Amino acid sequence: MPRRLDTYLKDLVPEEKLDFYSTVRDFADAEIAPHLLQWERDHVLVPDDCIRKMGDLGLFGLPIEERHGGQGGDHTDLLLMGLALGYHSQSVAITPGAAISLGAKPLQLCGTDAQKAAHLPDLAAGKRMFVFGLSEPGRGSDAANPEVTATRDGSSWVIRGEKCWSTNAHWASHVIVHALTNPDGPNGQRSTCFLVPMDAKGVSYVEMGGKRVWEQSSTGSIVFDQVRVSEQDILGELHSGFKVMVTTLNGGRLFIASLALASLAFALDRTRTYAEERIQFANQPIGRFQRVQDVVVDMDIALERNLTWLFHLSRLYDENRLSREQAAKVKVDSSRVASDLLVSAMEVCGGVACLDEFGLIRHHNDLFVTRVGEGSNFALKDLIVRPLRTD
Numbered sequence: 001m002p003r004r005l006d007t008y009l010k011d012l013v014p015e016e017k018l019d020f021y022s023t024v025r026d027f028a029d030a031e032i033a034p035h036l037l038q039w040e041r042d043h044v045l046v047p048d049d050c051i052r053k054m055g056d057l058g059l060f061g062l063p064i065e066e067r068h069g070g071q072g073g074d075h076t077d078l079l080l081m082g083l084a085l086g087y088h089s090q091s092v093a094i095t096p097g098a099a100i101s102l103g104a105k106p107l108q109l110c111g112t113d114a115q116k117a118a119h120l121p122d123l124a125a126g127k128r129m130f131v132f133g134l135s136e137p138g139r140g141s142d143a144a145n146p147e148v149t150a151t152r153d154g155s156s157w158v159i160r161g162e163k164c165w166s167t168n169a170h171w172a173s174h175v176i177v178h179a180l181t182n183p184d185g186p187n188g189q190r191s192t193c194f195l196v197p198m199d200a201k202g203v204s205y206v207e208m209g210g211k212r213v214w215e216q217s218s219t220g221s222i223v224f225d226q227v228r229v230s231e232q233d234i235l236g237e238l239h240s241g242f243k244v245m246v247t248t249l250n251g252g253r254l255f256i257a258s259l260a261l262a263s264l265a266f267a268l269d270r271t272r273t274y275a276e277e278r279i280q281f282a283n284q285p286i287g288r289f290q291r292v293q294d295v296v297v298d299m300d301i302a303l304e305r306n307l308t309w310l311f312h313l314s315r316l317y318d319e320n321r322l323s324r325e326q327a328a329k330v331k332v333d334s335s336r337v338a339s340d341l342l343v344s345a346m347e348v349c350g351g352v353a354c355l356d357e358f359g360l361i362r363h364h365n366d367l368f369v370t371r372v373g374e375g376s377n378f379a380l381k382d383l384i385v386r387p388l389r390t391d
């Protein structure tokens with residue numbers, strides 16, 4: 001049965017990009033889908049072998065320039081990867097997804113030539129990963145004012161504090177630390193980003209336990225105990241760390257939207273198929289009941305609408321014309337609509353939807369992350385409302 005997602009993509013992206021999408025989709029069907037349930041039941045992270053294979057496919061280097069060993073692609077490629085991998089598993093998809101959109105991207109956008117030459121080739125090959133260290137135990141939505149500090153000591157900087165919710169920490173070679181450097185400066189000019197090796201003296205990491213979303217994705221808590229770094233480790237401008245983070249998040253939010261739509265696409269196919277197979281009341285498939293059809297149709301409408309919107313914004317991103325509000329809006333809407341419809345889809349399928357092997361419960365849990373990750377939807381509405389206010 002052709003995926004509904006594939007039907008829409010044919011009209012939205014050029015032929016050569018569809019070939020790339022098909023390659024990643026077939027990889028996910030062969031190398032991820034058959035193993036996912038076992039990985040979940042064993043509570044293991046994405047296995048190293050799977051990461052290596054994704055590296056061999058070039059997924060970690062998608063938007064990295066060819067001269068740095070990447071594929072020289074664009075944001076559309078990244079979103080297609082999110083859709084192809086996320087159809088089965090958001091937590092597998094977020095592994096190269098965060099490595100690119102939150103790890104390599106800040107370096108591409110704000111790094112010096114020397115920093116790029118030193119890191120991009122290994123990042124592109126998937127041999128190295130950067131972690132995005134914005135969130136802290138005491139600073140989530142209020143990330144502009146970090147509690148992690150970096151103080152000058154002669155020619156070096158000393159970092160103290162803790163970051164949490166750091167995606168890919170388990171595999172990370174470096175963490176991009178957003179730290180307070182200028183406490184009395186104006187809003188938005190109080191912090192600086194530092195590129196800190198995970199094996200630097202004073203850095204320690206533990207995997208955050210008890211997480212029941214994105215189960216195969218690594219999520220770490222990273223402590224900095226008087227970690228000494230140099231001027232050369234500053235990423236972007238001094239006291240402009242928040243700008244580095246905010247610039248990065250625009251692209252990341254589009255990626256999160258792609259994951260939400262990947263889950264919606266899976267749920268649509270699962271539900272419409274099941275609705276034709278499941279017989280109740282006088283030998284009728286439940287798909288003949290109008291209320292069931294309502295859910296399926298609403299999912300189909302939402303998928304086509306939000307995919308069209310997402311690929312429009314992806315073009316704006318590549319042309320450097322995407323606003324923060326636009327990126328926030330598609331993330332807020334795709335995550336909300338997909339997760340609301342997922343609950344209805346599960347209701348349509350009934351009790352079987354509670355079983356892990358049916359697949360919907362995984363997407364249900366993972367969709368919650370898309371509502372809070374890379375800016376909680378409620379907090380992002382503060383951003384979206386700004387151009388709407390008349391005061």
Ligand SMILES: Cc1cc2nc3c(=O)[nH]c(=O)nc-3n(C[C@H](O)[C@H](O)[C@H](O)COP(=O)(O)OP(=O)(O)OC[C@H]3O[C@@H](n4cnc5c(N)ncnc54)[C@H](O)[C@@H]3O)c2cc1C
Binds near residue numbers: 133379380
């Ligand atoms: C699985 C996972 C992976 C993540 N990966 C990363 C990562 O790689 N790097 C990283 O830095 N962070 C990461 N995060 C953190 C994520 O970005 C934060 O969870 C998010 O920014 C929200 O912060 P918080 O959880 O501290 O919620 P809080 O800031 O405590 O907010 C809690 C709730 O309060 C409400 N709220 C807060 N502020 C407002 C407001 N202004 N207006 C209206 N309502 C508001 C919202 O409902 C919000 O959900 C990850 C999170 C998860 C769950």
